[in-house]
Amino acid sequence: MRGGTGSSALAVLAGAMQAASLAWPISLSPGWSAIGLERGQTAWWVSWLALAMFAALIDACATPRAAVRVAAGFALAQFGCALAWVFVSLHTYGGMPPAMAVASVLALAAGLAVYQVLVCAWYVRAAPPSPLLRALLLSALWMLAELCRGTLWSGFGWGAVGYAQIDGPLAPWIPWVGVYGTGALAVAIAALSARLLAARTWQTVGASPMSMLTLLLALCIAPYLADMPSTQSAGELSVRLLQGNIPQDEKFDARRGIPQSLQWYAAALFRSPAALTLTPETAIPVLPRRLPPGYWRELADHYAQTQRVALVGITLGDMEAGYTNSVVALGMPWQYDKHHLVPFGEFTPVPFAWFREMLHIPYGDFERGPLPQPPLTYQGQRIAASICYETLFPEEMAASFSHAARAPTILANLSNLGWFGEHLAMDQHLHIARVRAREFARPLLLVTNTGRTVVIDHTGHVRHAAAPHTATVLDATVQGRTGLTPYAWWMGQWGLLPLWVLGLLGMLAPGLRALPMHQKRDSA
Numbered sequence: 001m002r003g004g005t006g007s008s009a010l011a012v013l014a015g016a017m018q019a020a021s022l023a024w025p026i027s028l029s030p031g032w033s034a035i036g037l038e039r040g041q042t043a044w045w046v047s048w049l050a051l052a053m054f055a056a057l058i059d060a061c062a063t064p065r066a067a068v069r070v071a072a073g074f075a076l077a078q079f080g081c082a083l084a085w086v087f088v089s090l091h092t093y094g095g096m097p098p099a100m101a102v103a104s105v106l107a108l109a110a111g112l113a114v115y116q117v118l119v120c121a122w123y124v125r126a127a128p129p130s131p132l133l134r135a136l137l138l139s140a141l142w143m144l145a146e147l148c149r150g151t152l153w154s155g156f157g158w159g160a161v162g163y164a165q166i167d168g169p170l171a172p173w174i175p176w177v178g179v180y181g182t183g184a185l186a187v188a189i190a191a192l193s194a195r196l197l198a199a200r201t202w203q204t205v206g207a208s209p210m211s212m213l214t215l216l217l218a219l220c221i222a223p224y225l226a227d228m229p230s231t232q233s234a235g236e237l238s239v240r241l242l243q244g245n246i247p248q249d250e251k252f253d254a255r256r257g258i259p260q261s262l263q264w265y266a267a268a269l270f271r272s273p274a275a276l277t278l279t280p281e282t283a284i285p286v287l288p289r290r291l292p293p294g295y296w297r298e299l300a301d302h303y304a305q306t307q308r309v310a311l312v313g314i315t316l317g318d319m320e321a322g323y324t325n326s327v328v329a330l331g332m333p334w335q336y337d338k339h340h341l342v343p344f345g346e347f348t349p350v351p352f353a354w355f356r357e358m359l360h361i362p363y364g365d366f367e368r369g370p371l372p373q374p375p376l377t378y379q380g381q382r383i384a385a386s387i388c389y390e391t392l393f394p395e396e397m398a399a400s401f402s403h404a405a406r407a408p409t410i411l412a413n414l415s416n417l418g419w420f421g422e423h424l425a426m427d428q429h430l431h432i433a434r435v436r437a438r439e440f441a442r443p444l445l446l447v448t449n450t451g452r453t454v455v456i457d458h459t460g461h462v463r464h465a466a467a468p469h470t471a472t473v474l475d476a477t478v479q480g481r482t483g484l485t486p487y488a489w490w491m492g493q494w495g496l497l498p499l500w501v502l503g504l505l506g507m508l509a510p511g512l513r514a515l516p517m518h519q520k521r522d523s524a
Helices: 005-022 030-035 044-059 064-082 085-093 098-126 131-154 161-165 171-198 208-225 257-271 295-306 350-357 388-392 394-401 425-440 486-494 497-513 517-523
Strands: 232-243 276-278 309-318 322-330 335-337 376-378 381-387 410-414 444-447 454-456 462-465 472-482
Touching (some): 005 064, 005 161, 044 064, 044 131, 098 131, 171 208, 171 425, 171 486, 171 497, 232 257, 295 309, 309 381, 309 410, 388 394, 410 472, 425 444, 486 497
Parallel strands (some): 232 276, 276 309, 410 444
Antiparallel strands (some): 309 322, 322 335, 376 381, 444 454
């Protein structure tokens, strides 16, 4: 089965397992939760097993063409399963015909798979004989593929391997090397494990002491990294997160959803006793000029008198100046405009205007906010906002951490995940936010329309959570943090450049080894 039908089938299975590790898709008996198989939770060991299967299959490929088949099967299954929720947003709420919605999901999965297919073909062509170097090369190339997927053509790093590691033994590496570096480490360990398990004797392993040492050090040293202090308390702040649970198919309905939203959020904002209150993305679903007379003024006056602050999601602008997906502060002069827009949802690439016409999404073309934008300074805290899937881009969030004295102490993400119904997209989004909190060692307030509305501490653990799919509020006291993690420091200075360099070195090094011997002698 070297690169044949059997290998392709196993690759598809491994890809589906990798997708499932991001948020376990099915409910099992309570006993399974002891090994991490609980619906909506990450399953790090399933990710390791899937990656080990994939590494073994790739190492068995004799030609780049065989590697393409294996990598394509893995990646298509991985992204097709992990992003199945796109169908819900396109068909159920976007109004796209089912066949076209399915084709769009498959096209997205295929587009995202290209990077992994290319690097795996290169890996088989130029991999060195040493199992340790092969594992390092595969991890470097995998990281390069994930960097390309997460940054090029607007970027979409959803489903990166590192997100499945937030509850596993590699989690302490996250504040050092971030999601991409942690994913690369998981791939290296899986590749080494596959080689060690497949070996019949120590002699067939090749460089076995070094392989074992690398594997054990990665697993044993990581927990101690968490004990190295890098951030300190910046005091506490009382917060209330508002979850209106407005049905997505009614949210922009002038007869039902809009009056319901305006009434519910106004009442909740007036009643909130917290120092800081947050609403979800576009909680106010109409432009300010279309609000009932006095609506916004009464809210602003209330917060000005109480000296409290509320962050409210609202769309701003007009046809002439353009629209922005924004967060506006009540009680203080402050505003955040979303920078990283969703393709086809918030902006449409020119060649795909026909695609945009098939969707029923209001305000489909927005203006971008600048990067970075100053945080809200309030009661000794600096609160940095993001909207929706902006939590997927750590390099953009890191732009606010270039100066430690001005770095945010609290992160806040305002989202509307009603587009995905009850799909696992909500849990995947939650784990992405948990990784961001761990990378920067900052608490993260995640407030959504339908769930998951949670308070995450600076270690990436959920401390408070609202029941999903209910209209409710979540009260908590949040401890801000100052200081920088190693990841926040080097990302604030150089962004993803160090990881790009490592990935590209992995791409170039095998090419140097593959040069004909006479060229090497001539150069010597």
